Amino acid sequence: MxxxxxxxxxxxxxxxxxxxxxxxxxxxxxxxxxxxxxxxxxxxxxxxxxxxxxxxxxTSLPAEPAESTATIGAAGGRIQRRGAWRVPRNLKVESAFGRVHLDLSRAVIEHPVVDIELRLGTGRARITVPRDATVEVGELHTGWKDWRYKVPRRSGSGGPTIRISGTMGFGRLKIRHARR
Incomplete structure (x- = not known):
């Protein structure tokens, strides 16, 4: 056989x-x-x-969490997250028309690095990061206006790294650190 x-x-x-x-x-x-x-x-x-x-x-490394990627989407209107919401490792935000406001200052951030991918048509976006966070805006392509980010004079250390990428059509992205 x-x-x-x-x-x-x-x-x-x-x-x-x-x-x-x-x-x-x-x-x-x-x-x-x-x-x-x-x-x-x-x-x-x-x-x-x-x-x-x-x-x-x-071996010996923690398992990747099952919910490491989430997508928030809307055709129009407002996308808003604030308060004590759980931030996934990878967050995709998609909106054709409308405003986006992500407030990470009181959010539960369990990952040392958080990637936020924006896919926005028109409308502005605002992201508030924790006071001790580090912000990296690398692969963000804007069609009409550039993004604005003012690095704080005294930046903390030990906080998460927030990496922002994606595309924006018409509108502006403003990134700021929480005051408290």
Missing amino acids: TSLPEKPPPLISDDDRDRAVRRVQEGYAEGLLSHEEMDERLHQVLTARTRGELVPAL
């Missing part, structure tokens, strides 16, 4: 690899890995071909 050849394990996707890289980097940012360990594990992740090859690189 002849046996069938074993089916090779499935290859990992780019998304799987990106998630693994992010988990290793977050483990380093949280102090769970030394710089050398991070380099070694990133090498393992970047050269892995199957899920089984990813396992050693992710």
